[in-house]
Amino acid sequence: MTVAKKITINDVALAAGVSVSTVSLVLSGKGRISHATGERVNDAIEKLGFVRNRQAVSLRGGQSGVIGLMVRDLSSPFYAELTAGLSEALEAQDRMLFLTQCGGDGARSERCLSTLLSQGVDGVIIAGGAADTGATLRELAAARGVPLLYASRASYLDDADIIRPDNMQAAQLVTEHLIRRGHQRIAWLGGRSSSLTRAERLGGYCATLLQYGLPFNSDWVIECESSQKQAAEAIGTLLRRNPTISAVLCHNNTIAMGAWFGLMRGGRQGGEGGMESYYDRQVALAAFADVPEAALDDLPVTWVTTPAREIGHTLAGRMLQRINDDEGAPRQQIIPARLVPQR
Amino acid sequence: MTVAKKITINDVALAAGVSVSTVSLVLSGKGRISHATGERVNDAIEKLGFVRNRQAVSLRGGQSGVIGLMVRDLSSPFYAELTAGLSEALEAQDRMLFLTQCGGDGARSERCLSTLLSQGVDGVIIAGGAADTGATLRELAAARGVPLLYASRASYLDDADIIRPDNMQAAQLVTEHLIRRGHQRIAWLGGRSSSLTRAERLGGYCATLLQYGLPFNSDWVIECESSQKQAAEAIGTLLRRNPTISAVLCHNNTIAMGAWFGLMRGGRQGGEGGMESYYDRQVALAAFADVPEAALDDLPVTWVTTPAREIGHTLAGRMLQRINDDEGAPRQQIIPARLVPQR
DNA sequence: TTGAAAGCGATACCAT
DNA sequence: ATGGTATCGCTTTCAA
Numbered sequence: 001m002t003v004a005k006k007i008t009i010n011d012v013a014l015a016a017g018v019s020v021s022t023v024s025l026v027l028s029g030k031g032r033i034s035h036a037t038g039e040r041v042n043d044a045i046e047k048l049g050f051v052r053n054r055q056a057v058s059l060r061g062g063q064s065g066v067i068g069l070m071v072r073d074l075s076s077p078f079y080a081e082l083t084a085g086l087s088e089a090l091e092a093q094d095r096m097l098f099l100t101q102c103g104g105d106g107a108r109s110e111r112c113l114s115t116l117l118s119q120g121v122d123g124v125i126i127a128g129g130a131a132d133t134g135a136t137l138r139e140l141a142a143a144r145g146v147p148l149l150y151a152s153r154a155s156y157l158d159d160a161d162i163i164r165p166d167n168m169q170a171a172q173l174v175t176e177h178l179i180r181r182g183h184q185r186i187a188w189l190g191g192r193s194s195s196l197t198r199a200e201r202l203g204g205y206c207a208t209l210l211q212y213g214l215p216f217n218s219d220w221v222i223e224c225e226s227s228q229k230q231a232a233e234a235i236g237t238l239l240r241r242n243p244t245i246s247a248v249l250c251h252n253n254t255i256a257m258g259a260w261f262g263l264m265r266g267g268r269q270g271g272e273g274g275m276e277s278y279y280d281r282q283v284a285l286a287a288f289a290d291v292p293e294a295a296l297d298d299l300p301v302t303w304v305t306t307p308a309r310e311i312g313h314t315l316a317g318r319m320l321q322r323i324n325d326d327e328g329a330p331r332q333q334i335i336p337a338r339l340v341p342q343r
Numbered sequence: 344m345t346v347a348k349k350i351t352i353n354d355v356a357l358a359a360g361v362s363v364s365t366v367s368l369v370l371s372g373k374g375r376i377s378h379a380t381g382e383r384v385n386d387a388i389e390k391l392g393f394v395r396n397r398q399a400v401s402l403r404g405g406q407s408g409v410i411g412l413m414v415r416d417l418s419s420p421f422y423a424e425l426t427a428g429l430s431e432a433l434e435a436q437d438r439m440l441f442l443t444q445c446g447g448d449g450a451r452s453e454r455c456l457s458t459l460l461s462q463g464v465d466g467v468i469i470a471g472g473a474a475d476t477g478a479t480l481r482e483l484a485a486a487r488g489v490p491l492l493y494a495s496r497a498s499y500l501d502d503a504d505i506i507r508p509d510n511m512q513a514a515q516l517v518t519e520h521l522i523r524r525g526h527q528r529i530a531w532l533g534g535r536s537s538s539l540t541r542a543e544r545l546g547g548y549c550a551t552l553l554q555y556g557l558p559f560n561s562d563w564v565i566e567c568e569s570s571q572k573q574a575a576e577a578i579g580t581l582l583r584r585n586p587t588i589s590a591v592l593c594h595n596n597t598i599a600m601g602a603w604f605g606l607m608r609g610g611r612q613g614g615e616g617g618m619e620s621y622y623d624r625q626v627a628l629a630a631f632a633d634v635p636e637a638a639l640d641d642l643p644v645t646w647v648t649t650p651a652r653e654i655g656h657t658l659a660g661r662m663l664q665r666i667n668d669d670e671g672a673p674r675q676q677i678i679p680a681r682l683v684p685q686r
Numbered sequence: 687t688t689g690a691a692a693g694c695g696a697t698a699c700c701a702t
Numbered sequence: 703a704t705g706g707t708a709t710c711g712c713t714t715t716c717a718a
Contacts, residue, residue, distance in 0.1 A: 006487070008711055019689045024713055031714095034687060049486070051461045055398040055407070056711035059694050064398070066441075066462065074430065075635065075652070080423035087417065087444050096458060098409075099440040101430050115439060118394045119409065143392070144349070228641035257640065264607065292418065297600065298571035309418070351695055362705040367697055374698095377703060399695035402710045 007050045015044040027052060058120045067319055068098040068116030070109060072128035078290045078308050079127055082151060085312025086125070093320060095122075102126075106136075113137050117144050123319045127151040134160070147322035151315055153306075154196035155332070161322070163314050163333040165306040167197055170337030171204025174249060174286045174304040177339055179212050183247040183284060187220035187238055189259055190231060190251030198251060201288065205249060220245065224255060231258025232265065239283065247284040256287035256301050284342075293340055303340040311335050350393045358387035370395060401463045410662055411441040411459035413452065415471035421633040421651050422470055425494060428655025429468070436663060438465075445469075449479075456480055460487050466662045470494040477503070490665035494658055496649075497539035498675070504665070506657050506676040508649040510540055513680030514547025517592060517629045517647040520682055522555050526590040526627060530563035532578055532602055533594030541594060544631065548592060563588065567598060574601025579609055582626065590627040599630035599644050627685075636683055646683040654678050 009023045016023065018037060025031035026041040033041075044050075058064035067090055071079050087097045098121055100112040109126075116124055117140065124141055126148065138160070141148040150162040178186050188205060191198035202221065209216045220242060224234045231254070239245055250256040263283060286302040296303050314333055321327065352366045359366065361380060368374035369384040376384075387393075401407035410433055414422050430440045441464055443455040452469075459467055460483065467484055469491065481503070484491040493505040521529050531548060534541035545564065552559045563585060567577045574597070582588055593599040606626060629645040639646050657676055664670065 006711090010711080020712080021689055021691095021714080022687085025688085028713080032687065037687080051457055053402070053463070053711050054461045055402050055463045056694090057713075059396070059398045059402055059696095059711080060713050061694065062713070064462075069442075074427040075420075075424050077418075077420070077423075080420075081418050083442075084417040084444065087442055091443065091455075096462065097442040099412075099426075099430055099442045100434065101427065112434075114394055115437075118397045119407075119439065120396065120398045261641075298604075349695090352697095353695080363696080364698080364706075365704055368704085371697080375703060380703080396695050399710085400697075402695080402712090403697050404710065405697075 006053075007048045008053070009050070011048055012041065012044045012050050015048060016040045055120075063122050063323070064120040065095045066098050066119070066121050067095055067316075068100070068113075068119070068121035068124040070100050070102045070112050070116070070124065070126045072102065072104060074099070074101055076290070077295075078153070078306070081292055081308035082127060082312045082315075085309035086315050087312070088309075089313045089316030090319075093316065095316075110136060110140065113140050117141070117146060121146065122323050123147040123149065125149045125151060125315055125319065128153060147319065149315060149319055149322065151311055154200055159330055161318070161330045161332075163311055163318060163335065165308075165311065166334045166336045167200035167306075168204035168207075169334075170288060170304045170306065171201040171249075172208045173337060173339050174288075174302065175205045175208035176212075177302060177341065178247045178249070178284065178286055179208070179214065181247075181284065184214055185220075185242075185245045186214070186247045186249060187222070187242070187245045188249050188251075189222045189235055189238065190224045190226065190255035192225075193223055201251070224251075226252055226254045228254060228258035228261060231255045232262035235259040235262040236265070245283065247286065250285060250287035250301075253287060253289050253291065253297060253303075256285055256289075256299060257297060259285055259287075260299050260301065286342075288337075289340075293338070296340065300342055302342040304337045305340060306337050307335060349396075350391045351396070352393070354391055355384065355387045355393050358391060359383045398463075406465050406666070407463040408438045409441050409462070409464050410438055410659075411443065411456075411462070411464035411467040413443050413445045413455050413459070413467065413469045415445065415447060417442070417444055419633070420638075421496070421649070424635055424651035425470060425655045425658075428652035429658050430655070431652075432656045432659030433662075436659065453479060453483065456483050460484070460489060464489065465666050466490040466492065468492045468494060468658055468662065471496060490662065492658060492662055492665065494654055497543055502673055504661070504673045504675075506654055506661060506678065508651075508654065509677045509679045510543035510649075511547035511550075512677075513631060513647045513649065514544040514592075515551045516547075516680060516682050517631075517645065518548045518551035519555075520645060520684065521590045521592070521627065521629055522551070522557065524590075524627065527557055528563075528585075528588045529557070529590045529592060530565070530581055530585070530588045531592050531594075532565045532581065533567045533569065533574060533598035535568075536566055544594070567594075569595055569597045571597055571601035571604060574598045575605035575608065578602045578605040582609070588626065590629065593628060593630035593644075596630060596632050596634065596640060596646075599628060599632075599642060600640060602628055602630075603642050603644065629685075631680075632683075636681070639683065643685055645685040647680045648683060649680050650678060 009020045013020045013023045023041055025033055026038055054064055074080055090097055102109040102112040138148055150160050152164045155164055206216050222234050222238055224230050250259050289296055289303045289305045293305055352363050356363045356366045366384055368376055369381055397407055417423055433440055445452040445455040481491055493503050495507045498507055549559050565577050565581055567573050593602050632639055632646045632648045636648055
């Protein structure tokens with residue numbers, strides 16, 4: 001493959017019959033350039049197909065126009081959606097995204113950040129993970145004067161600039177919705193007790209129940225892996241033991257689907273005492289969803305969605321602020337969830 | 344925020360009492376450096392927390408260590424998974440990913456590529472989309488001597504270096520599986536007739552049927568939006584009109600889920616003539632899946648999965664080849680699908 | 687309004 | 703085995 005000689009501002013300057021300084025001024029729109037000269041330079045740029053070398057710009061001290069993103073795992077719908085939103089918003093600002101997957105690993109996170117910095121990013125966003133090595137990472141970034149932003153599903157970092165979903169509000173929203181629909185006995189299904197997100201949501205659920213003078217029964221809060229099979233079994237057991245439960249709040253969409261299958265099966269089997277009763281009574285399902293609204297499963301379920309894409313947009317906006325005028329005060333931005341009532 | 348002065352090789356050289364050339368040689372492991380000097384330099388690097396500026400390297404003519412990725416839409420599970428795999432494999436090679444979302448838009452694609460090139464990427468991968476502007480894009484990349492690789496869900500580019508899933512084989516695989524399980528009358532549900540992926544899959548399905556001497560009936564191939572509701576209705580209509588059908592092949596997981604609901608509902612409603620018959624006969628479902636195996640829905644369905652992550656890995660490997668020794672011959676690499684029999 | 691020249695950080699050739 | 707230095711493409715004073 002023959003590599004055409006790269007076009008530089010020198011070539012442009014030559015073609016336009018001006019100096020490189022002039023070309024640079026035209027490019028950046030600074031300095032007062034006569035209209036005629038501007039025209040000629042732009043023509044030359046057009047004709048030669050010149051594209052400005054950002055690395056040289058950045059080396060000289062300018063911005064690279066690149067934001068680094070460290071994401072725990074891109075294949076998770078939540079982070080994929082967040083990343084898509086972030087990339088979208090950045091591109092609208094003529095910036096780009098540098099992507100790394102840092103996993104949960106601390107040492108790996110440091111290497112990732114180092115790489116990002118060595119590439120001259122204007123800022124770094126850490127989405128999920130890297131909670132433990134927070135201090136080291138922040139020192140690294142601070143030493144380079146690069147703004148660091150966090151996006152997280154739960155609020156484990158109090159003193160950092162962070163954007164996150166409002167898990168508590170989400171739980172309150174959906175719990176209140178169920179109550180308004182007449183449910184008095186609402187159970188919880190799914191998630192591991194070690195999950196911070198779950199803890200926050202449970203807080204909102206619990207608070208709302210008490211606020212409405214309804215019973216909060218810890219036997220009605222069931223831990224469960226995110227597996228349809230396990231959820232289906234778990235809801236069966238739950239309802240058999242507690243036949244008065246009229247609504248179940250599911251930790252995520254997998255749980256919701258499993259729960260629904262569980263209800264179907266229970267109803268279908270029929271004639272087994274308690275089993276058919278709750279189907280006939282139409283136990284209501286509600287669930288938290290990780291996916292964008294358009295991708296919600298078509299189940300008879302009320303969803304609460306965390307607007308991951310919106311979080312991405314917000315991150316882009318906040319990063320722009322940080323880059324332009326570094327208001328040092330760490331700040332928390334909390335993005336509310338939306339309710340999608342059962343259709 | 345106080346920005347610590349950036350550490351350069353000059354600082355390292357000073358600290359180690361050697362020249363910058365020596366530091367550079369130690370960094371790149373070229374030239375013969377005495378062990379003692381090497382030690383001293385590395386100590387200084389460690390002590391000062393020096394990180395090499397890749398922009399300067401790249402400006403001087405070295406590699407940037409960055410691969411550009413233009414992806415149609417990151418929030419689609421297939422591309423998210425592909426991107427995750429690619430990023431994973433690249434990081435193992437000490438390279439990074441530059442991400443852009445180019446949508447389907449031609450002009451936008453050109454701008455994306457331009458930006459990538461201006462950032463000094465060592466190579467570019469286009470995943471989905473940008474089919475129409477192929478020629479322009481390739482010229483742009485070629486002019487800069489940057490290798491261009493395609494990843495696509497269907498084979499619309501014959502003369503390019505491309506990696507893609509084997510849609511035909513996938514369809515053959517699953518169709519054959521159904522036949523071996525004793526199904527003779529297999530219908531197709533889902534997808535739009537304008538979809539290239541679907542066309543290729545239909546080809547495999549059709550070929551396999553004929554190969555086994557089974558009837559291929561175009562009335563049994565149903566177009567359908569990827570919506571659970573529509574799929575549920577469509578399968579109902581299909582089976583009512585063609586009660587002899589014993590298996591249905593679904594274009595994706597949404598269709599599969601809808602189809603399954605359709606079967607459930609049909610079975611449940613009972614007593615409506617044809618409606619109950621097909622439920623009792625246990626119509627088998629099989630489906631193509633976009634998601635990784637671990638994320639498959641827990642349905643009584645036989646899945647064929649396109650290994651998106653593997654495609655990502657393969658892309659990384661091929662890109663490495665292209666960067667190192669540019670064997671110009673465009674080459675197609677076709678990644679086979681895997682069967683996940685109904686559990 | 688425009689041009690000349692210094693310098694950003696790293697590399698590699700040419701000396702020593 | 704090391705050191706000096708021109709160079710990559712661009713921005714930015716300082717002069718003209």
